[in-house]
Amino acid sequence: MDTWPEYVERAFRTFYYGGQYEQSLETFVRRWGGSDIQTFAQVLSVGTQEEKVLALFAIGYSGTPQAQDILRPFLQSTQPMERWASALCLGELKDEQAIPVLVDLLDEFVPPRMHPLERDGGLYQFWRIKAVSLLGAWEREDLAPLLRAALEESWKLEQADAIDRKQVWHPYQDELAYALGHLGAFGTFTGLALPTPRLHLWMVTLACGSLQARTRYGDLLTQIQINAALQEEVIHVLEHRFGLSGEERKQCIEQYADDYFARMKWT
């Protein structure tokens, strides 16, 4: 099997988000004769819609100095996938022009128009999660109300969804809570009628976002359970930002994994 530049693999992983992208990559290279920036630039003008989206991601992730100039016009594309792909790439480059499109992604193609368990709906949901991560990392406080509104909306969508489909909302909601923590929006849950296990779960997730725990330590589900240093940091946030008692803080940490899995049960 051939090996490809990291930015090319990443582009294909972002489009073929469930994995098994290798064959599509090889087919693409065979068809276009290469995987360099010139090839992707050519694909942008004459490729199929799917190939154009792949080219946008490849150019965006390549680090080439022309990337922003090439990608910006696609922010106004009538094709949603082109608009989303260019916004996600420009968002990584901290290009302010991407922000309105990234914000629009939060409520574009959500139910009833498209459910995240559908084929395209799943792709958009995956990209939506990436958009939330980018918006959180922007560290612009004015984005907090928008992300909070998206969390509230997704909570309502989960409540309205069938019992065996609710779990599809969890990764998106967790990402929103984490991003809101990154932005320091500790009042996020004010006014939201959440059951205690969900409130505790998201308070810990938000605290982890404020600490950027995922990039510092790794996957939260594991680290919250066994990383004593992270536990201490989270306890400090829960005490100082949420005003939780010692017993409540302990319960939040100890119950985190149980709360994480309990929401998946069909009861």
Place this chain on the structure above:
Amino acid sequence: MWQQQGYQQQRPHQKHGLRFFWVLLIIIASLACIYFYIIPWLASPGGGSGGGTNTGRWSEARQRQTAFDLAQSVQNYRNRIHERRRINYGDAFMEAGVASPFRPPNPFDGMDSPSGAKNDTHSETKLKGWALATIRRNLQSLPAGSTINVLIFTQVKVCPDCRRDIQAWTKQLQQAAPPGVTVYVYIWQQTDFDIDHPDQTPVTSPGGVELAVSGSAP
């Protein structure tokens, strides 16, 4: 008289024949019981776990049968929720020589993480998180010398990052277990899963799954 003698002479032979017949019948019935009930029970996900039995490291056959059962569980789950996404699913099974084996509430989906390590949100990583929680919550009173077997099944082939991480995961699980308890982790995968057409590549026999990677703490 002769007939009576003959009759008396024949009776011990008949007795021996009858006894041989019953012994043979009992042996055949025992073998049938072992073949039809004991072996399948031991090979099934819940089998062989009762009464504090310490099962040790699972055999290849036991792992394969468990992975096959999980593969079917995942397929059924996808159908039940009308999953149409281009996405991987995984499931797990844990046995620790106590009354009941452990299963996650449902199979877990998996995709790349938007930040941090990209396999942080893969189904294998989430299932490892579930195994960790289960050991911490339910298996702290296991006696030294016990064994915990954790089998994770995934439809999409295991990525290089998850392959690399399995030793670290095993170490995390081992450290969460009581002293003297040994943890074995196996990750099995489907041999021919087509993520674009999951319905067209169902696992129909134990031959449809294969061991990807396994780990045990030193």
